Amino acid sequence: MSQSEQRRTRQCVSCGINISGISAxxxxxxxxxxxxxxxxxxxxxxxxxxxxxxxxxGP
Incomplete structure (x- = not known):
């Protein structure tokens, strides 16, 4: 899996949404x-x- 594909498939461990962008x-x-x-x-x-x-x- 390429690095850009990994970024698209990340999920927030707190709420479970798929995340992307610079604020994540x-x-x-x-x-x-x-x-x-x-x-x-x-x-x-x-x-x-x-x-x-x-x-x-953690917080």
Whole structure:
């Protein structure tokens, strides 16, 4: 899968919507390193997220 295809298929771990654009964030889980993506709206509202691999939760 190309990098542009990966960007189109990212889902927010907080609300589940497909995300794209520059306001979305993708980062590694602080505990296990799994890639986590969050939409701009959930980031702005500081919604909690949970890592699907290890269960780590964060704001």
């Amino acid at each position: 964030a993708t980062f590694d889980c602080p505990d296990c390193g799994h890639e986590i993506s969050r939409c701009a709206n959930c980031r702005k509202q500081s919604n909690l997220y949970e890592c699907p691999d290890c269960g780590f939760t």
